Amino acid sequence: MAKKIGRNDPCWCGSGKKYKACHEAFDRKIEMFKNQGHKVPAHKMIKTPEQIALIKESAKVNVECLDVVADKICVGMSTEDINRIINEVCEKHGAIPAPLNYEGFPKSVCTSINDAVCHGIPSEDEILQDGDIINVDCSTILNGYFSDSSRMFMLGNVSDENKKLVETVKECVELGLKEVKPWGFLGDMGQVINDHAKAAGYSVVREIGGHGVGIEFHEDPWVSYVTRRGTDMLMAPGMMFTIEPMVNMGAPDVFVDSENDWTVYTEDGSMSAQWEIQVLVTEDGHEVISW
Secondary structure, X not given: XXXXXXXXXXXXXXXOOEHHHOOHHHHHHHHHHXXXXXXXXXXXXXXXXXXXXXXXXXXXXXHHHHHHHHHHOOOOXXXXXXXXXXXXXXXXXXXXXXXXXXXXXXXXXXXXXOOEEEOOOOOOOOEOOOOOEEEEEEEEEEOOEEEEEEEEEEOOOOOHHHXXXXXXXXXXXXXXXXXXXXXXXXXXXHHHHHHHHXXXXXXXXXXOOEEXXXXXXXXXXXXXXXXXXXXXXXXXXXXXXXXXXXXXXXXXXXXXXXXXOOOEEEOXXXXXXXXXXXXXXXXXXXXXXXX
C-alpha cells in the first residue's frame, strides 16, 4: 500500500477531497484483506472517475471497430482487409491502434483463425474460408487512454462442434462476469470459467490470460482462468481488467510460431476460441467498458 497520509491531507486519488472524506475507509478495508493474507490492488490499479470517463471514450472507438468488422467480415476476404477496417475506423476518430508496433507487432489488429489461439498477424495471403472460426482482437488508444476487446466470428458453414466451442467460450465470459463484484476475488471468476469450459470437454490455456488496462495497454493485475475461488487478487471498486479466456477443444498446451515470433497455436492442432471484454469493478458490481 502507499505510505501513510494524514486524514486532512488531499487524497492520493487526485480528487481534491480530504483523504478522510475520500479513500480512507477504502484503504482501511484493503488493509484488512491484506492482513488476512490476501493479494490486494495497489493504488495505481484504481481508476479515478476522470480516467474512467476518458477510457470509455476510447472504448467507444474500439466497439465501433468490431461492429464494422462484424458487418463486413465474410468468406473470401483477407485478414489484411480486417486490418484496413481497423485503421479506417481509428483514423476517422483520431485514435491509434494499440497493437501497431507494440513490441514489434507489425499490424493494427490480431486475427487468429481456427487453431491459432491469439496474436495472429493479418496478411493479404490469408484468405477467410468457409467454415473458419476467427478471433478479431482490437485495442484502441484515444487521447492516451486504452481499450481492449475481441470477438469470435463464424464464417459460412461452420461445423456443429466448432459452433459449440465458440458458444461455450462466450458463456464462460458471461458466467465469469457475474463473479465480478467489489471485495470478491479474481479466482472466483477464474474457477467459474474453468469449470464451465471443462464441463463441456475443453481445456483453458494456462500461460496467457487477461490484464489490467486503461492507462496502459497491459497493466497489473494479470488475470488467470485456472485459479480457484477465494484466491488471487482482491477486486476493489475502480479496478479495470479484461476477461478473455482462451479455450481449446483439445489439450491446453500451446506454442509460439517460430517464424513470426508472435502467433500462438494449439500444440495438438485443435480448434481454439476466445472472447474478450473490458470490465470495471464498481461500488455495487461491474460495468462492461468494451466488448
